[in-house]
Amino acid sequence: MSYLVAIALGVGFAVSVAALACGLAQGRAVVAALEGAARQPEAAGRLTSLMIIGLAFIESLVLYAFVFALLLYLRLPPTADIIKLLGGK
């Protein structure tokens, strides 16, 4: 049972922790792009596309965490079975 608890906790924490780090990293990327655009408004278009590409890379790390959380989640038995296992109705 504690195995299932561990898996469930892992599923819950996987994307949350990844999203926390992703938020910090993407914030830094956007700050750098905004400072560059404020310094040189005519470069804003190129900076925007570079920023979008950088954000997609950082986001892909969250997606790897999501994919593994999905793999773990699909291994959990349905809640009804667990309630039966615990002796409920």
Next chain:
Amino acid sequence: MIPRLRLLTAGALGALLLGPTSLAQAEAGGHGAEHVGTWLNWLFQVKVAGHPLVTDPAQLACAWSLTLVLALMVTAVIGGRRFSVRPGPFQMLLETGLGALRTVVESVMGPRGGGFIPFLATIFIYVFLMNVLGMLPGALSPTSSLSTTGALGLMVFVVVQSYGLRRHGIGYFRHFLEGLPLYGFFWVLAPLVFVIHLIGEVFRPISLALRLFGNVTAEETVAITMLGLVAAGRVFIPIPVHWPMLLLGLLTSFVQALIFALLTAVYLAGVLAHEEGTAR
């Protein structure tokens, strides 16, 4: 031209209005995302020589991919007939998109990158339309299956490695030892660096596949969950609460398709530019 555009917009909005119904019914029926009813679900009943044709949701995704390819081929043949010096809207759209893609690819690959535009543009258009296909009511994104994205990643891997081998011959493996000083003690580290670089090379198509799969599946899961909130009431009022998520999904589909094509361009540039010593 304008009345046709109005008809198209009205048709698209009407089609999207039907979207909540099918997905919400699937969610209310308690099925998971892979049992959403699509227009091609009758393939599960088709039998060829006694064996069922389609047994797996991944094969259904493949069927949708084939449908998209057929539709693209028909569009290319019919739309391409009217190309002229005074472009119509379809030609303008294609030319603008390809021009922008060419600019970006040439900034990554240098002037030699122009030759790869057909390959990269095909990847971009195909992946983008596959991602968006899931937003139409009753259709399924082929990229929501890891098989499709894995196949695309494998294709990129084979193309990049074969270009490298063709360009450099057997000396292609020399660049695996890049960055290692080749005198004295450091020869011992050569196998380790080789293995690390090999693992990095193998991971690249896996990361491409996982990134695309994760994006599309996340968007679709969120949309289905939002519709589940709508469908769970006693009275079913079809409010399309998932449309903001679909808008965001449109943006991420575009960005992920662009990222896929750009990363392919980056890997190709890395393999082709090696003899001049330029590190891109």
